[in-house]
Amino acid sequence: MSQMLQTDLIGITDVITRLPQFFNKVPNLLSGLKQAYIRTPNTPTGLALAFEKAVKRNPHGNALLFEDQRYSYQELNDWANQIAHYYLSLGVCKGDVIAVMIENRSELLATVIALAKIGATSALVNTSQTGKVLVHSVNLVKSVAIIAGEECRKAVDEIRNDLNIAEDRFFWFADQTTRQDVGTAPQGYINLAEKILQFPKFNVPTTHKVKGKDGLFYIYTSGTTGLPKAVIFTNSRWTLAYGTYGHILNLNEDDVMYCTLPLYHATGMVVCWCGVIAGGGTLALRRKFSTSAFWSDVQKFNASAIGYVGELCRYLMDAPVSDHDRAHRVTKMIGNGMRPNIWGKFKERFGIKEILELYASSEGNVGFSNIFNFDNTVGFSPTPYAIVEFDKENNEAIRDSNGDCIKVQKGGVGLLIGKITSRSPFDGYTDSDKNKSVIMKDVFKKGDSYFITGDLVRDIGFRHAQFVDRLGDTFRWKGENVSTTEVENIVSDYPKIAEAVVYGVEIPNTNGRAGMAAITLHNGDALNEQDLSNMVLDFKKHLPAYAIPVFLRVQKTVETTGTFKYQKNKLKEENFDPKKTSDRLMVLLPSASAYSDVNAEIYDNIEAYKYRF
Missing domain, CATH: 2.30.38 (Luciferase; domain 3)
Structure with a gap:
């Protein structure tokens, strides 16, 4: 939100005009705030307790929809209890950390609820992590075990010997409906779906012993060291989100929240899901976001609300106009990063009445939420x-x-x-x-x-x-925080590259900042046609897709300050404009397998939004 209109400024008169629609939320909001703020670090609270209350309120109502799977609150609770009883039998207890690496699907939520009931902390590993980054993430939080989905097993196998986890603590879920078919575990893994079948479905006694100060999740965020930082998300903090964002959303048992956001991030796992639990509603999951399937999925699940990040909204706006655009009952959405230049257009095209834009971070202590439903704002903060x-x-x-x-x-x-x-x-x-x-x-x-x-x-x-805007050594692209240092380390590993400086640059009509690496080459080296494709292959091996530099700039030397800090501000200002520098500029165009040189025509086409990055 880099530009402001005078009409974006808010005064008391503007708020008064919004009070009638706000008053409808007040009873639910007050109930939430009571739960959020009338607590201490030693008060029993958290995800597991809130979920069990939702089970009592709506045992037979849908709790979770995924593909063709359906689980009522009672069924999902029974499943989580079996997992919890099993881990209690192994001696897992409050305070233990278990790494969880499963894509958006039913097994992930059942596992998270189960560990929350014990008071164990789920380390929500980014499912795109590989290699040394994955080793760091798992070992950093002293995980006593790892639960991997079949879809992530290859990444775990490649670094298994580097993990500080006992050989008999590698657990596995088949990539299928494991409540119907447990599958056959590969060698070296314990089939969790099979093991839990003999365990009871009644609530474990530990749920009421989990207190606000106890850890619930570790969520990973980019760090200036080049490796992810693990942020502790306590049960108390979850309850704060549940009492505020969850109740502001004002869902009920008839509502369905459609979420395509990765559940290893707080927007999906905390914000979207806590709103569902607060209202005893339904969470409808998709493994990964798809522009073409989005509105047909919304219809399939009969969704009434959606979770979003700004990039998701831009993709939906870029799609051709369709009969699906308004053939649904979605009127509200919650998330962050909605750009002002599409805010009003998005509401009009898709029939949205309420955009609950919010501001929060995995590690921060301040939050905003658009409870008064103004446009172009992250909202109000108490x-x-x-x-x-x-x-x-x-x-x-x-x-x-x-x-x-x-x-x-x-x-x-x-x-x-x-x-x-x-x-x-x-x-x-x-x-x-x-x-x-x-x-x-x-x-x-x-x-x-x-x-x-x-x-x-x-x-x-x-x-x-x-x-x-964001400061420091991270920038946001494709809804993910990118660590410049991590990318610099990987880019610099390419044989011909001596040094790399990574930063984010703005592309018109695009959310976040695209990665750009200013590189210097070893003496006598030059990048040939083969290098332009080899670099892409090399970067793809070591970086998630969102972290691969979109632009490269070949410099003779790297400019630094008197204290040897990179001069990134100047580089950002010159971005990828060939008129501003004589350095060689290259771009990885959408769907391309190699970098190509940025000439005047390509630059003009980027500026004219002819490429969809």
Whole structure:
């Protein structure tokens, strides 16, 4: 949301006009807020407890739909209980961490509920991870076991010997409807679907012993070290999301939430699902997003709500107009990253009445939600925060003569920071040094502490904000956070490349920032036609698709500051425009298998949105 219209500014009069539609949500919202805020770290709470309450309210209603599978709340609970009883029999207990690497399907949710009932923490591994990144993610959180879907087994097999997990703690789910056919486990794996059949379906007693301070998930986020960081998501934090986002969504037992977002990220696993559980509604899953199948799936599942990220919305807008566009009952959606240039058009084309845009991060302590249904905003925040003036050149907050940070004026852009309090704590990373680097002290008075989000936002009034940009060594592309350092390390491994500087550049009409690598070659080397395809093959082996650089820039030398930091700001400004540099520029066009040179024609076509990146 880099541009603002004057009409985006919000005042008390604007809020008053929205109150009639807001009042309909108040009873449900108050119920949620009571559950969210009337708790302590030692209060029994969390996903498992909330799910069991939903089972009591709606035992025979649909809890989960996936492909042709259907599970009622009671059936899904029975399944999770069998998994939980089995792991309790193995000695798994509260505080243990189990890595879970399963794509969006029924087995993933049953597993997560089961581990939550024990108080064990599910390490939600990104299913596209491979090699040393996967080794790091699993070992970082001291996993005592791993549960892998058949679809992810190859990646696990390749690094199995590097994992700090006992040989008899590798578990497996067949990639099929395992409640009907458990399948045959490969050598070296325990067939979890088969093992649990002999175990009881009644609720395990441990659910009521799980407290707010206990870990629920580890969610991985890109780190400046080049490897993912593991962020602890406690049961207390889940309950906060459940009580706010979950109840703001205002779903009921007749509602179906269609989610194609990866459940190893919080938007899908937490935001979308907690809204379903809060209303005793149905979660309809698809393994991976498909533009062509999206609205036909919505019809198939009779969905009334959808989860989104900005890129998903752009893909749907780019698709040809179809009879499916309005042949559904979806009126509300929840997610993040909706661009202002399509916000109104999206609502009009697809008949959407309510876009519950939100702002939150896996590790952060401040959240916004569009509860008043304004356009072009991440919404309103009840949590304590500030938007302060920021010096991008020096990468630091600006302070006045007294040493205090300076809040931006209404309409101004600044760094978003969240005040750390007992009600909005910072749960932190596994890396204590990283924790120190994201906390700012003595912000407005001696002794106060704020979490540094690393995001620039605009203050549009009445505690509403617009997202503007991300700072630091990550950028967002294809709905994923990309670590520049991780990509730099992989790109630099190519035999002819001596050094790489990676950053994100904007492509018109496209969400997020596309990866661009400014590279220097070893003395005497040059990139030939074979290199242009070999590089793509090499990058694909070591990087997920969203992290592969879209653009390359061949430099003679890398410019650095006096403290040897890369001069990324200048590179970002010159982006991939051949008129701004004499360096060789290359692009990996959609569906291409090799990089090609950016000439004036290709540049103009990119600017004219003739390619769909």
